[in-house]
Amino acid sequence: MQTRFSSPLPAHLARPGRLAILLAAAFAGGAQAETTVSLDSIVVTGSRVEHNTFDLPAAIDVVDASRIGADQARVNASEALASVPGITVQNRQNYAQDLQISSRGFGARSAFGVRGIRLISDGIPASMPDGQGQAATFNLDRAERIEVMRGPLSAIYGNHAGGVIQLFTPDGKGAPSVEANFAAGSYGTWKTDLSAQGEVGGVGYVIDASRFATDGYRERSAAERDQAMVKLTYRPSQDGKLTFIANTFRQDAQDPQGLQWSEFKSNPRGVAWDATRGNYPAIAYDTRKSIDHTQGGVSYEHRFGDHSVLLSAYAGQRSTTQYQSIPVGAQTGSTRHSGGVIDFDRDFAGVSGRWTGRFGLAGGRLTTTLGFDYEQATDDRQGYENFVGSGTPANCVANTCGVMGRLRRNEEDRVASFDQYAQAEWQGERWAFTGGLRHSRVAFKVDDRYLSNGDDSGRVAYEKTTPTLAALYRVTDALNLYASVARGFEAPTFNEMFYSSNGGSFNLSLKPATSTHYEVGAKAMLGARSRLDVALFEIRTQDELVVLSSTGGRTAYQNAGKTERQGMEVAVDSRWGERLSSRLAYTWLDATYAEAFTTSSGTVNAGNRLPGVAAHNLFGEIAWRHQPSGFHAAVEGIVRDKVHVEDSNQKQAAPGYAIANLRLGIDRRYGPLNLRGFVRLDNVFDRQYVGSVIVGDSNNRFYESAPGRNWLAGVSARYTF
Structure with missing residues (x-):
């Protein structure tokens, strides 16, 4: 459950302060719509049928629309997920590399994008068949809720399901309405959004388009993003529902790269200096990334009494061009190299189906689900030199860099996955039992077309059956106890296979990581x-995938030995009368290597902590709302322990930090017109801290700076016809 309060307060900055006063004056008077605070929510993640979170034997949270839009720009999932225990979402302040998301430590070492967590948006996977995902494609403007599940039951979603994050948008219904939003803040940041929703002739529609731009907190971290979606729903009969959804996403972003520790301390807003090359690589090579992503899907659900069938299909295309700081001198020789420019076009598609039946059994209710998922993606991938001109290749200031040069790589990469699963849940008066079985097969194929340095074509496939089992006991109407166990499966992604040591050929010898998950928990209503x-x-976990080396945009991986994760997650939601509410979310995670292993830089000892994983995370919030006037305000606090940046634990860890955020807003209704406004101040005490880390970077550029004190203000209007 998430408390329903929004909006921050910019206390120290004059301009946001004046804006708060203007907002109060502009919206004075009028009637305020009712708001509610719920301590339970309905979810479909985990059981695949509607379920109260209180009665589900799993660690699961729902982030509702009020928190997703809690006086935020609604650009990054990190804004909405900060209050969820067990999930860590780090905003790199680098839109070229996407967010860094981990679930109980899974995905923490990802160099870019999201791995180790299954991402799904309105039934369409935002994770590719190999497990690599992009949270940036989530449309937060129209999100109705985000369901976040950790733990053993995540395994029912197959490969890379160390956790599951599902986003849902609402169906268009009722009288037509239009809404406009605008927000602006520090570092030249602004966003505008326009949407419409309603129902005409039995067809529900939701349409949304937005544009976002920022100069960025750091040097060379500017970004522009355009996003749009269309969702149509139609009921051909009382028992049938047809849904069509399409999304587009386009982004151009500079890449400031990481900093060494001394650079972070002296100039956290700068870019790294390379003494060997005598330049700033991010500037000299004009490091940047462009993405053009389009996808669409259709689903049909039909109910037959107590049974139902769901069929869905989707397809999409993604084009990416990324300029990296790899000198031409490092792109020659007999070993395989990608060049300093990555350019690929990806076609992806999938189909899925499931049948759900409900039966009476032994005085209880049995719900069974049988289903399959097939997904495939094909990359037409090239690599080019990031250099055009003459002279010393290392000196890109004197020559022309940041320009696509000679071809150095040309291949077709294919990955396909085919999964079948069965799940059953029996609920009695006191006991509930859940069991599931999923069989996953992931196949990779590489067709190398650049043969001057040898043929690196090859193929490999991974296959695994993963079971889950859970039980829940209702001690009283206000107390549930549960226990669950499962086997997990993480195949290497293409990004982890691209290089063996020293930038060599495809690393098809990597093995999948397998894991066993145990969880016990309690859910209690306290009054x-x-x-x-x-x-x-x-x-x-066995055969954990770890960084072997990482430099200049190339990261090579290897399998380590065993790892162990032990931890605790606690969340407390409270309502204090009609105006106050609070939320406290705490995570303790002890993630260590259980066996020693050797990397290119030496031996990693048993007992070392996994890099990228903090031992302690704490989120706290207290929110106030005055119903008659529509004013609301909140104070947020985030505390995070130190984070190691590489496996030996010898390099400077990113220190722990504590920050506070304030927000203030107003929400007023005038007949068919609803007006809202907010201001917020983040990092109130202007702390300098590391927002995220690049695990295992060979140049010791591990650290990505978080912004200092910054503000955001916004207004919106919705008119219902």
């Missing part, structure tokens, strides 16, 4: 106004 969720877990 009528508070809810407590506690989960204790242990995860044992």
Whole structure:
């Protein structure tokens, strides 16, 4: 559950302060719409059928629309997911590399994008068949809720399901309405959004388009993003529902890269200096990334009494061009090199189907689900030199860099996955039992067309059956206890296969990581106004995928030995009368290597902590709302422990930090017109801290700076016809 309060307050900056006063004056008077605070929510993640979170034997949270839009720009999932225990979402302040998201430590070492977590948006995977995903494609403007599940039951979603994050948008319904939003803030940041929704002739529609731009907190971190979506729903009969959804995403972003520790301390807003080359690589090579992404899907659900069938299909195309700081001198020789420019076009598609049946059994209710998922993606991938001109290749200031040069790589990469699963849940008066079985097969194929340095074509496939089992006992109407266990499966992604050591050929010898998950938990209603969720877990992993080396945009991986994760997640939601609410979310995670192993830089000892994973994370919020006037305000606090940046734990860890955020807003209704406004101030005390880390970077550029004190203000208007 997420408390329903929004909006921050810019206390120290004069201009945001004046804006708050103007907003109060402009919206004075009028009637305020009712708002509610719910301590339970309905989810479909995990059981695949509607379920109360209180009665589900899993650690699961729902981030509703009020928190997703809690006086935020609604650009990054990190804004909405900060209050979820067990999930860490780090904003790199680098839109070229996307967010860094981890679930109980899974995905923390991803160099870019999201791995180790299954991403789904309105039934369409935002994760590719190999497990690599992009959270940037989530449309937060129209999000109705985000469901976040951790732990053993995530395994029912197959490969790379260390956790599951699902976004849902609402169906268009009722009288037509239009809405416009505008927000602006520090570092030249602004966003505008225009949407419409309603129902005409039995067809529900939701249409949304937005544009976002920022100069960025750091040097060379500017970005522009355009996003749009269309969702149509139609019921051909009382028991049938047809849904069509299409999304587009286009982004151009500079890449400031990471900093060494001394650089972070002296100039956190700058870019790294390369003494060997005598330049700033991010500037000299004009490091940047462009993405053009389009996808669409259709689904049909039909109910036959207590049974239902769901069929869906989707397809999409993604084009990406990325300029990296790899000198021409490092792109020659007999070994395989990608060049300093990555350019690929990806076609992806998938189909899925599932049948759900409900039966009476042994005085209880049995729900069974049988289904399949087929996904495939094909990359037409090239690599070019990031250099055109003459002279010393390392000196790109004197020559022309940041320009696509000679071809150095040409290949077709294919990956396909085919999964079948069965799931059953029996619910009695006191007991509930859940069991599932999923069989996954992921196949990779590389067709090398650049043969001057040898033929690196090859193929490899991974296959695994993963079971899950859970039980829940209702001690009282206000207390549920549960336990669950599962096997997990993480195949290497294409990004982890691209290089062996020293930038060599494809690393098809990588093995999948397998894991066993254990969890026990309690869910309790503390009177009528508070809810407590506690989960204790242990995860044992074999063949953990770790960074072997990382430099200039090339990261090579290897399999380590065993790892262990033990931890606890606690969330407390409370309502204090009609105006105050609070949320507290705490995570303790002890993630260590259980066996020693050797990398290119030496031996990693047993007992070392996994890099990219903080031992302690704490989020706290207290929010106030005055119903008659529509004013609301909140104070947020985030505390995070230190994070190691590489496996030996010898380099400077990113220190722990504590920051505070304030927000203030107003929401007023005047007949068919609803007006809202907000101001917020983040990092109130102007702390300098590392927002995220690049695990294992060979140039010691591990650190990505978080912004200092910054503000955001916005207004919106919705008119219902």
